[in-house]
Amino acid sequence: MNIHRHKWGLVVAAGCLASCGVLQEPGPGGERGGASMELTVDITGGSDVSGFLFEIERCGGNGERIEARRSLEDLRIPGMIPTLEDNPLDRSSAHLFSDFFTVAEPGCYDIRVQPLQANGEPSTQCYEGRATSVQVRAKQTTEVLIMSQCEADHTGTLDVIAALNQPPVIVSMEYSPSKFIFECEEVEVCVTARDVNADPMRFEFEQVGGQALYMGPELVREEQDGELARACMKAAPLWNGTYEFRVRVYDMVHENGELVRMEDFVGRPSHAEMVFPVHTNWDIELECYDEATGEFHLLPGVREIQRAPGCNPIWPAQFYCSPYKWDDVARTCPGGVFQPQEVYPACDEVLPAGN
Structure with missing residues (x-):
């Protein structure tokens, strides 16, 4: 038998036309009609397709039309069939397919194949395919291969970067005018910290011991240059005694357009901490x-004692x-x-x- 093969890189299945009589789908007893099918689930194909609906009609829509449903075959093509290898599918390829063979009078035909789900509804993942102006010749089998293109389950990429982070370290503290001050006198304490990763640093001061302050602790200065950052706080005690303060230095990281603490970002502590005193004298002995x-x-x-504005010591x-x-x-x-x-x-x- 002479075989005339056409190939369409369009969108859906594999189908066949053969020359002879009237366009028809022979049924049991010779009557013309559609063929029923049992759709099987395409487990290994990676799609929701279980078979195809084939539609064949004369070019231009003049003439009879035939429809047939076919399940996916239990094998793949080219499947080591020499005439199909590299024609057009690579010999190492493996494609699920359905096949519909029928007879038709010589002439021009348009073909449509629709991938179907197991429930008979059109596939939601794969597209229909068409071949137009297919010529059927007398005494020949015209074989048409139509590819149904499916949508992919798109993937992304995962790039994991593991980086080390060291917490800041406090390297120096300075008192001005002194660690020993007088009632109502303003004291400024400056803390310098180093972060070997040169992350942005934030300083937080709080009082943790002693009587109530007249003023502070108040952050009055904060600056950073590379790995080193320096911040100063100011406070003024009202009574004589010892006051204790704590400074914490956090390294920061960007998240959602804001700077947040690194330790909140990573879920583990990442800060430097120091508790320091300020001793306050009653200055009667100096007058x-x-x-x-x-x-x-x-x-x-x-x-000269620089007292906080509005703060009066005990006279x-x-x-x-x-x-x-x-x-x-x-x-x-x-x-x-x-x-x-x-x-x-x-x-x-x-x-x-x-x-």
Whole structure:
């Protein structure tokens, strides 16, 4: 038998036409009609296709039309069939297919193949295919191969980068004017930290011990240059005593357009921490009393105290004329009147002449 083969790289199945009589699908007893089919599930094909609906009609729509359903075959093509290898499918390829063979009068035909699901509905993953103007010749079999293109279950790529992160380390602390200050005096503490990864750093200061502050702790400065970052906080105590503060330095990372703590990003601690004290004195011992003016002055050589605006320390009269258990009120405040000369040296004894 002479075989005339056409190939369409269009969209759906494999079908066959053969020359002879009227376009028909012979049924049981010779009657013309559609053939029933049992659709099988395409387990290994990676799609929802179980078979095909074949539709064949004369070119231009003039003439009879035939429809047939066919299940997927239990094998694949080219399947080591020499005439199909590399024609057009590569000999190592493996494609599921359906086959429909019928007879037709010589002439021109249009063919449509629709991939079907197991329930007979059109496939949602694979497209129909068409071949137009297929010529059927007398005494020849015209074989048509139509490819049904399916959508892929698209994949993505996964690129995993493992990076090391070291937490910041505090490398120095500075007090200004001193770790020992006076009531209402402002103290500034600057902390320098290093992050070997040069991540952005954030500083947080908080009071963890001592009496209530008059002011602070307040972050007043923060700067970073490469691996080193420096931040300063300011505070002012109201009472004498020891105050404790804690600084934490966090390395930061970008997430959703914001800087967040690295330790929140990775789920493990990543910060430096230090608790440090500030000691506050009552500055009565550093003052003298000027009887001529009735004023108090710092002793010569004592640094000028920079008190927080609006903060007033405990003045001597408030202290010495209060009935604390260690006060000698009878001596310092006889009759309830403060006698500063009893507590402070005379300024003329400690101040240079002319002051």
